[in-house]
Amino acid sequence: xxxxxxxxxxxxxxxxxxxxxxxxxxxxxxxxxxxxxxxxxxxxxxxxxxxxxxxxxxxxxxxxxxxxxxxxxxxxxxxx
Numbered sequence: 001x002x003x004x005x006x007x008x009x010x011x012x013x014x015x016x017x018x019x020x021x022x023x024x025x026x027x028x029x030x031x032x033x034x035x036x037x038x039x040x041x042x043x044x045x046x047x048x049x050x051x052x053x054x055x056x057x058x059x060x061x062x063x064x065x066x067x068x069x070x071x072x073x074x075x076x077x078x079x080x
Contacts, residue, residue, distance in 0.1 A: 004041030008033045030078050 006017045009032050010025050016036060017023055025031045027048075035041040047055075054073040061069060070076050 002042040002044055004035065004039060005037030006033050006041050006043060007036040 001017045001019050001021050003019055008015060008017060008023050008025075009030070010023065011029055011031075033043075050073060054069065054075060057064075057069045057072070058066060066077075
């Protein structure tokens with residue numbers, strides 16, 4: 001965490017990260033995150049090339065169903 005507070009879900013565990021803290025999430029682990037602080041949050045994310053390609057595709061293929069893109073990368077969205 002560079003600045004702010006971030007709530008992360010890693011598997012079944014939820015926790016709040018503060019400035020200077022770190023989270024490592026192994027491949028295949030259900031996860032998500034959200035800004036829970038009063039201001040902006042800045043984070044540094046290091047990811048595999050495949051995950052970077054997934055994120056790029058999700059933001060650059062507006063005519064393609066997100067489900068199709070997720071499937072292409074052997075990933076899925078888990079309903080909350």
